[in-house]
Amino acid sequence: MNRIDKTFQKLKQENRKALIAFITAGDPDFETSFQILKAACQAGVDILELGVPFSDPTSDGPVIEAGSARALKSGMSLSKTFKLAARLRQVVDTPIVLFSYYNLLFKHGLNKVASQMSEVGIDGLLVVDLPPEEAGDLRKELSGSEIHIIRLAAPTTTHARLQMLVDGAGGFLYLITRTGVTGTGGLDYSAIEKHTAEVKALCPLPVCLGFGISTAADAAHLAPMADGLIVGSAFVRIIAGTDDKSQMPMLIAEKVKELRKGMDGEVIGP
Amino acid sequence: MNKEKEKLIGAYPDATGHFGSYGGRYVGETLIASLAELEEAWKSAKNDPEFMTEFRSMLRDYAGRPTPLDYAGRLSDDIGGARIYLKREDCAHTGAHKINNVIGQGLLAKRMGKKKVIAETGAGQHGVATATIAARFGMECKIFMGVEDIRRQAPNVLRMQLLGAEVIPVTAGTSTLKDAMSAALRYWVAEVEETFYIIGTVSGPHPYPEMVRDLQRVIGDEARAQMLKQVCQLPDLLVACVGGGSNAMGLFYPFLDDPCEMVGVEAAGLGLHTQQHAASISGGSPGALHGAMTYLLQSEEGQIHEAWSISAGLDYPGVGPEHALLHDLHRVTYQGITDLEAVEAFQKLCRFEGIIPALESSHALAYAIKEAKKRSADEIILVCLSGRGDKDLTHITEYLQTNKLKS
Numbered sequence: 001m002n003r004i005d006k007t008f009q010k011l012k013q014e015n016r017k018a019l020i021a022f023i024t025a026g027d028p029d030f031e032t033s034f035q036i037l038k039a040a041c042q043a044g045v046d047i048l049e050l051g052v053p054f055s056d057p058t059s060d061g062p063v064i065e066a067g068s069a070r071a072l073k074s075g076m077s078l079s080k081t082f083k084l085a086a087r088l089r090q091v092v093d094t095p096i097v098l099f100s101y102y103n104l105l106f107k108h109g110l111n112k113v114a115s116q117m118s119e120v121g122i123d124g125l126l127v128v129d130l131p132p133e134e135a136g137d138l139r140k141e142l143s144g145s146e147i148h149i150i151r152l153a154a155p156t157t158t159h160a161r162l163q164m165l166v167d168g169a170g171g172f173l174y175l176i177t178r179t180g181v182t183g184t185g186g187l188d189y190s191a192i193e194k195h196t197a198e199v200k201a202l203c204p205l206p207v208c209l210g211f212g213i214s215t216a217a218d219a220a221h222l223a224p225m226a227d228g229l230i231v232g233s234a235f236v237r238i239i240a241g242t243d244d245k246s247q248m249p250m251l252i253a254e255k256v257k258e259l260r261k262g263m264d265g266e267v268i269g270p
Numbered sequence: 271m272n273k274e275k276e277k278l279i280g281a282y283p284d285a286t287g288h289f290g291s292y293g294g295r296y297v298g299e300t301l302i303a304s305l306a307e308l309e310e311a312w313k314s315a316k317n318d319p320e321f322m323t324e325f326r327s328m329l330r331d332y333a334g335r336p337t338p339l340d341y342a343g344r345l346s347d348d349i350g351g352a353r354i355y356l357k358r359e360d361c362a363h364t365g366a367h368k369i370n371n372v373i374g375q376g377l378l379a380k381r382m383g384k385k386k387v388i389a390e391t392g393a394g395q396h397g398v399a400t401a402t403i404a405a406r407f408g409m410e411c412k413i414f415m416g417v418e419d420i421r422r423q424a425p426n427v428l429r430m431q432l433l434g435a436e437v438i439p440v441t442a443g444t445s446t447l448k449d450a451m452s453a454a455l456r457y458w459v460a461e462v463e464e465t466f467y468i469i470g471t472v473s474g475p476h477p478y479p480e481m482v483r484d485l486q487r488v489i490g491d492e493a494r495a496q497m498l499k500q501v502c503q504l505p506d507l508l509v510a511c512v513g514g515g516s517n518a519m520g521l522f523y524p525f526l527d528d529p530c531e532m533v534g535v536e537a538a539g540l541g542l543h544t545q546q547h548a549a550s551i552s553g554g555s556p557g558a559l560h561g562a563m564t565y566l567l568q569s570e571e572g573q574i575h576e577a578w579s580i581s582a583g584l585d586y587p588g589v590g591p592e593h594a595l596l597h598d599l600h601r602v603t604y605q606g607i608t609d610l611e612a613v614e615a616f617q618k619l620c621r622f623e624g625i626i627p628a629l630e631s632s633h634a635l636a637y638a639i640k641e642a643k644k645r646s647a648d649e650i651i652l653v654c655l656s657g658r659g660d661k662d663l664t665h666i667t668e669y670l671q672t673n674k675l676k677s
Contacts, residue, residue, distance in 0.1 A: 055573040056443070056559060058452045059298040059459070065442065077571040102296055103557045107572030129296045129558065133286065154300035156462065161302070179300050180460035 002146050003095035003123045004171040007046055008206045008227065017263050018172075018228025019044065019219075020208055021256065022099060023235050024051040024067040025084050026076025032245045033071070034087055039249035040235070041094040043256035047172075048088075049126065049230065052081050052100040059101075059128045061181040063233040066240060078104050078113075086120035097124035097150055097171070105138070114141040124171045126150040132165060139168060153203075155179055155195060162202050172206040174230060175199055177222075180211065182233055187212050189221050196225045216262030223263040231259055278526040282595060287476025288563075290598065292591035295475040296558040297455075304462045309477040311382050316484060321377065328373045329488060332406070333363045335370075337489075339496035339652075345622040345639075352645035354638055355505065356655045357493045357521060360627065366657030367489055367517045368399035372468055374485035376403035379466035386410045386461070389468045390454040392419055392447030392513070393583030393630065394426025395657055396470030401435035403468075411435040414454040416445035419582045426661050444576045447513075447586045451560050471514025472590030475561030479590050486520025493652060494524050505652035507531045507641065511634040512604065513548065513584035515593045517656035522602060531603070534593060535637045537579035538606030548577035550589040551597050551604040564591040580609035580669060581629035583657075611636040613669060616659065617677075628657035629666065 011018055021040050026033050041048060053071035057064060078100070085096055098117060105113045105127065117125065125147055130138065135149070142149060148170030153162055155178060166173065177192050192209065200207050209222055210230030214237075222229055238251050282289045287309075295305060315321040329335040338361060342354045359367035372389075379387055387409050391397030397413040404411035413430050417439045420427050430437050443449040451474075458467045472479045472486070497504055508525055510518035512534040522532050539547035547553055550565045557566040559574060567575040567587035577587040596602040607615075612629060615636035619627050627635060631654070638653045645651070659666070670677045 056448065056452055058455045058560065061456070062442075072573065077573075079571070101558075103559060103566070103568070103574075104572040107555075107557055107568065107570070128298055129561075131295060131297070131299060131302055134294050134296055134563075152299040154298070154302075156300055156303040158303060165299075176300060179462050181456045 017223045018046040020047040020230040021045040022049040022232030025081040026071035027067040029074040035249040039253040041092040043253035049099045054101040067236040089121040095123040102130045110141040124148040219262030289595040292594040336492040349642045351642040352649040360658035366395040368396045371485045372399040372403045375468045384466035386465045390450040394423040401430040401433035414450040418445040471516040472519045473514045483519045487523045489520035490524035505650045507651045509638045510654035515590040521654040534604045537584035538608045539578040546578035548579040564594045583630040607633040607636045626659040629662045631656045
């Protein structure tokens with residue numbers, strides 16, 4: 001059974017929500033990144049979204065764009081991301097979702113991508129700029145593997161389209177909380193609650209919320225609405241704001257625990 | 271195989287927005303609904319005679335069309351080969367072909383009830399054109415422009431501001447057109463309900479490549495009729511510069527089923543053997559960027575390279591997906607022209623014809639001059655003179671001084 005499915009099954013039994021962390025692979029460098037990812041998983045991240053750095057991340061805000069640039073500057077690439085995931089897999093059993101822009105996969109060769117993902121033990125693939133209409137080739141390469149294609153849905157996604165998105169998707173649905181890029185705040189909780197309920201009624205997969213979630217208070221408000229929360233820029237901001245690399249894993253782990261408390265109802269938001 | 275007989279006009283894109291394996295819609299989910307809305311709106315507008323009549327009247331009364339077809343006689347005599355004709359898009363309002371597209375998209379924005387427009391710009395010509403149409407229609411306008419281009423194209427920045435647009439400096443990445451387009455896309459994702467994104471070239475996600483081509487084909491439609499009327503024959507060779515490739519698609523499209531050779535001229539910068547060029551087709555490989563599958567300048571690992579050209583309007587690491595297809599079909603040949611060759615052609619047109627061309631158009635001209643030498647006087651080369659060069663004067667003076675060339 002796919003690790004993502006197993007995780008959601010277990011969380012459901014425990015009546016808990018999934019904390020999904022997005023962290024860019026190789027930010028700020030390969031070795032520190034490994035320590036950060038390991039610390040995040042050990043601190044209680046349920047699913048890890050491992051971002052492949054891209055030169056032109058048009059769906060991301062300035063925080064993740066800068067993280068991508070730091071990783072690229074340190075020599076990171078898709079091949080090295082696979083190496084990092086393989087090393088991580090030796091020490092943690094956390095499900096890993098590869099989060100990429102399509103050009104990196106296309107240029108690497110979809111066939112190679114599929115086989116390397118299976119080899120290193122990656123459980124899901126989310127391609128942020130690949131709608132299902134363009135994903136035929138990728139689906140073909142992944143068919144027969146256990147790897148899930150994770151789909152995004154936006155506030156602008158129509159109900160008819162949502163049905164289509166969910167067909168052939170697996171793992172969970174990544175529901176974008178609002179229009180815009182990653183990492184900017186200003187969440188309208190009641191609008192999100194209404195939208196999430198509509199989507200949950202139509203979607204057989206676990207529904208997880210992402211974009212703009214950064215504090216324990218956000219987590220406390222949003223966790224009851226969905227099956228999980230995705231936090232990215234808040235982690236990447238810690239990497240950007242810390243001079244001493246050796247402190248980064250510990251600071252990331254603290255952030256994980258803070259968000260976890262929010263989600264588990266131990267922090268009451270304002 | 272009977273490839274020659276295959277009609278190209280009207281054949282692409284297919285119903286899903288693809289030009290063969292190129293084009294498509296490689297964007298985040300948030301934009302899908304807006305692109306679908308745009309596609310529907312464009313389909314309905316282009317089949318609405320009232321809309322098209324308004325478009326044509328504005329092209330005539332506001333943009334000053336048709337632009338002339340002009341025989342460059344003294345230049346042709348000096349070269350002593352094929353005769354060179356110029357399609358004078360530099361004579362259009364705002365000084366370049368870009369106005370054709372923005373009139374169309376501006377009218378469409380109005381039809382869709384959008385009150386705000388945004389655009390990316392490299393050389394500033396598309397930004398100026400968008401600011402112009404926003405002023406004419408009373409719309410709020412934001413133009414995204416890389417800081418490096420703001421430096422190179424100062425007069426156009428001033429123009430946009432005079433026209434009431436807000437110029438938003440983009441400092442990410444290489445601070446040029448590619449980053450301006452990324453910034454505009456990001457802004458659009460956030461403000462998608464109220465904002466119309468006027469893309470300036472035949473790239474981006476479907477329906478932009480098709481829509482911009484259809485709005486720019488007036489260049490080729492006019493030129494084809496003018497050739498037949500003024501010269502009583504079709505040109506043997508069509509030449510246009512290609513950054514994103516809108517003036518080239520506009521000129522080429524109505525001639526695609528005619529027995530005319532076509533060359534798209536890419537910016538070879540400091541040379542195709544160096545990393546400093548912007549020749550996505552001659553020096554790149556297929557990939558997906560800014561919403562479309564096309565040829566890109568990129569590393570083996572799929573990271574996008576910086577493009578380089580003396581001309582800000584050609585300084586882009588991708589190209590419109592229809593050009594990618596026409597290249598693969600061998601219908602259009604893509605050639606490189608270096609910074610130096612373009613500057614020489616720029617100077618030559620100034621001196622021989624009294625026309626100051628844009629540095630972008632000077633690339634097309636340089637290739638035409640080279641090619642004319644190899645051909646006889648009964649052959650005709652039609653060059654798209656896509657814009658005028660006033661905006662380039664400071665930059666070109668700097669270039670001549672730095673390279674110790676005569677002005």
